[in-house]
Amino acid sequence: MMTEESETLELYNLHYSDLMALSSSAHHLPTQYKNIQSLIMKNLGPSGPGLLAITGVPNSSHLRRTLLSMAPNLALLTNQDHRKRLLKDHGLGSDVPLKNIDRTVSPFTMQLKYNLKPDVSSICKTNHSDTEGYNSEMVSQCEFKNLGNMFKDLGNCMIELGLRLARVCDKIIGGNELEQSLLESCSAKGRLIHYHSVLDNLILQGTRSTTKKTETSCDIYSDLWQQWHYDYGVFTILTSPMFMLGLENCGSSQPCDGKECPSPSGHTYLQIFDPNKNSVVTVKADSESFIVQVGESGDVLSKGKLRATLHSVCRPKNFERLSRETFVVFLQPSWSKRLYLYDFSVESSSSNGEDSRICDEENRSQKPSSDIGKLVPPLCDRLKNGMTFAEFSRETTKQYYGSSGLQSKR
Template identity: 45%
Template structure:
C-alpha cells in the first residue's frame, strides 16, 4: 500500500460568537421577542451545530470570528511556544517554574516532534445563569480578556507568559461552556455543561511542533556544550547532511537563500497526506470538548556572518498549502480531510466523554496533525484547552454507544482479503482502494473504545486506561 494519498481540504461549519452567545441563552422569552425570520435562522443554526458535531458530521466546528482581544492574545502567546522549546534545559526549567507551567513530554529528547507546556486553568465563575442576555454573556467573555493584560513578548520575553496563558485559556473555556449549553438544550437536560462545571478546572497546553531546523538546533546545541563557534559549525554540517541547502559563504552578513519558505497558501481542493509524516499520531481526545486556536506557522531565517552561522530572525508565514495541518478521518465519508480555518477562529472538537454523556448525539473526532512536505524551516504553534468531566464522574454507557463500538470493532477486525474485496466493490480506482486501505491502518492503531471504557468506570479510570493503551509500554502507538 502506498503511504501517501490525496486528502480533501474542508472548512468546517462556522458558528459566530454572537450567535453562540444568543443560542446558549435562547429562552422562550427571547424567542418571543424576535422576528419569525430570526427564530427560523437560529433554529437552522442549532440544527446545523448538532449535525456537524453528531455521528454523520466531522465532529468539529469553528467559532469564528473571535473578539479582537482574543485574536491579539493568540498573536502574543503562540510565538512563545517556540522560544520555550529552544531554551536550554536549565533555562527552560527556570522559566517554567517562575510562571507555574509544567510539561508532559520528555523535553530532553532532541528528536522530539512536539514540545508541550501545560497549566491547570480554574473557572473564573461557576456558570452563566440560564436565560442571561446575549449582551451579558458577551460582556463576561470580554471580561476574561483583561483590557490591559497584553505585553510585547519581545520586551522581557516571557513576562506576559502566565497572564496571557490564563487570559486566553479562560476565554476558550467560556466558549466551550456556551457550546455545551447549546448542545444540552438540543439534547435535553444539562449533562454536558454540568459535567464541565463540576470539574471546576481545565488543562491548557501551549504547543510547539518542531521544524527540521529546530531539531537540528537542539541536537547540535547539546554536542556543542555551550560553544557558539562549535554550535554554528556543527549546525551548518548537520543541515547540509539533512539536505537543507542554500547557506551562502559570504564574509559579511547575508540572508540564507533557497529555503523554500512559504509565502502563501493556495486554493487546492486536495493535498497529499500520509500515515508516517505526522507531528501528532491519530487519536481521539477523551474529554468533552477540545478548544484550539488556529495554528500559527513560523519560518526561521538563517544568516551567515564572520562569526559563523546564526539565527537571524523568525517571522510568521502563511499556512503551507493553505490549511491548518489538522486532519480528521470523516466518519461517513471514510476518508481523510484536512481542516482549513481563518486565523481569527477557535476550533472546537468533540471528545469521547461527550459521546457517552450525550448518549451518542455527539460524536468524537478521530484526528492527527501532519507535517508540511519539504518545509524544514517552518514550525507550527498552537494553544489548546481540554474541557473534561470531574475525575470522579462515573460513566454509564448508553446502548447507542455500545452498538456503535461493536460496529467499529467489527470494521477494525476485518481480514485483509475482506478489506481488499470491500475496497474493490466500492470503486475499481486505485485511489479509492488506497484511501480505504489507509483508513483501515488508522483504525487498527486506535484502541477500540470498548477496550478502554467499561460501565461504571470513573473518568479518571477511563483516562488512565486510554493513555495506557495508546502510549504504554505495550500500547498501540508506543513505538510510533
C-alpha cells in the same frame, strides 16, 4: 497519511454572537437560530465531522498571536535551568521530557481553574493593560513578560466558549449532562504547543546541516507531527494554528527567531478520519477562529448524539524551516464522573455501517474502517461500564502509550 489529493474540509463557522444568543436563558428563539442549531448538530453529530469553528470572538486576536509567538523561543531555550525557573515563575509545566533533543513537539501546560464571567469579552479583555496592544515584535523585546497571565486569560476565554457550546448542545439534545459534567470539574488543562520544524531539531542537536538524516533524529522526518488518536474529554478547544518560518542562519545555541507566515497549503494541517467517507480529510479554518472538537466523554455523555473526532496533525512536505504553534484547552468531566457505555452499533453507526468506534461484543475488538483504526485502542477495551473518568483516562493513556500500548514505539 495526507496526500496532495486529500479532500479539504472547510469548517462550519458558528459566530460568537450567535453562540451567545443560543446559550442565553431565552426559551423562544427566532427561526434563524433554529437553523443554526440544526447546523451545529449536523457538524458535531454522527453524520458530521465532529468539529466546528467559532468566529468573531472579541478581544482575542492580540492575545492569541502574542501567546503563540512565545512558543518557539520557549521550546528552543537551550539553558534547561533557565527554562525550568521560567516555567516555575509562570506556573507552567510540561508533559514531555524537554531534555529530549529528538522530540517533535514541546508542550507547556497549566491546570486552569474556571473563572466564570457573564460573557467571553470580559474574559478576553485582560486586566493587565500592556497585553491588549501586544504583538509579535514586542515579544522579542520583553521576551516572556506576562506569559502566565496570558495563558490564563486565553484559557478562560476558551473555557467559556466550551461551556456555552455545551449548554447549547444540552438544549438541543435534552437535559444538562454536558454542561453539568464540566461545571462539576471546575478546571481544564491548557497546553501551549510548539510543533518542531526539522531545523528546530537540528539546532537542538547542535548542527544546522539538513543534508543527512542521523540515526537519533529519524523521528523528526516523520510525516506526522502527532499520531492518530481520539481526545478523551468532552470538548477540545484549539486556536487556529500559527506557522513560523525559522531563519536559516540562526546560531545552534540560541532560539531561532523567525517570522509568522501563512500556511503553505492554506489549511491547518489538522486532519481527521471521516468514517462516513472512509477517508482522511484535512481541516481548513479561519486564522482568527477557535476550533472545537468532540472528545470521547462528550460522545458517551451525549449517548452518541455527538461524535468523537479521530484526528492527527500532519507535517508539510519540503518545508524544513516551518514550525506550527497552537494553544489547546481540554474540557473534561470531574475525575469522579462515572461514564456508561451505550450501544454504539445502534446509536452512532454511520450510514454505511462502518464506524471506527463500533465494538464487536463477541471478540471485544474494534472494527477499523482503515489501517488508521489499528493505531487506536478500541473504546470498549478502555472504557468499562460505570468507570470513573479518572479510571478511563488512565486506561486510555496506558493503551495508547504504555509499554505495550499501540503507539508506544511510534
